[in-house]
Amino acid sequence: DGGITQSPKYLFRKEGQNVTLSCEQNLNHDAMYWYRQDPGQGLRLIYYSQIVNDFQKGDIAEGYSVSREKKESFPLTVTSAQKNPTAFYLCASRRASEWGYTFGSGTRLTVV
Amino acid sequence: QKEVEQDPGPLSVPEGAIVSLNCTYSNSAFQYFMWYRQYSRKGPELLMYTYSSGNKEDGRFTAQVDKSSKYISLFIRDSQPSDSATYLCAMSEDDYKLSFGAGTTVTVRA
Numbered sequence: 331d332g333g334i335t336q337s338p339k340y341l342f343r344k345e346g347q348n349v350t351l352s353c354e355q356n357l358n359h360d361a362m363y364w365y366r367q368d369p370g371q372g373l374r375l376i377y378y379s380q381i382v383n384d385f386q387k388g389d390i391a392e393g394y395s396v397s398r399e400k401k402e403s404f405p406l407t408v409t410s411a412q413k414n415p416t417a418f419y420l421c422a423s424r425r426a427s428e429w430g431y432t433f434g435s436g437t438r439l440t441v442v
Numbered sequence: 443q444k445e446v447e448q449d450p451g452p453l454s455v456p457e458g459a460i461v462s463l464n465c466t467y468s469n470s471a472f473q474y475f476m477w478y479r480q481y482s483r484k485g486p487e488l489l490m491y492t493y494s495s496g497n498k499e500d501g502r503f504t505a506q507v508d509k510s511s512k513y514i515s516l517f518i519r520d521s522q523p524s525d526s527a528t529y530l531c532a533m534s535e536d537d538y539k540l541s542f543g544a545g546t547t548v549t550v551r552a
Contacts, residue, residue, distance in 0.1 A: 433485030
């Protein structure tokens, strides 16, 4: 079955650590996105990529980094510069000719 | 002011009732409008989409867009307990980068 796989489902990070969230899709979608979801705030765009080796900052990119070396993969690194990283992170992808996004099941990151 | 405003609820209705959900927006360039459903601890799934103003019906779901008022709605008829979820409105200028509402949590009581 085609879809988006995010891993891990739960992730715990110590203060000052960098962590990387994985996102893999086998839908042959061109565009991929990272959103952050906090209670009462909806989804906020962190980074997006339209093609391999190219990506753009979203509304809340500070403290995050991404790479897009393969069409199928769009990992997100939460760096120690992100002051409030505890949140639910959602990866999505989209084919240019289709409506809307397909989302993964999310990664819940908690700072301990 | 947020670009997309959505009442977070929560909204609780008895089974069989009509659920009415709304969003308002400030960007007059938005022309693609969508509704997503999100179950607890899951990613959102696309429920309905419309382009520009008008109505669209799909089974028990009806989406309405009024661009003159910058207002969109989703109606769920004959609601079921399985409809209990958070509903997110989303919109875009170019169907590429979506702006989301905060989501409305709906509970349908059996």
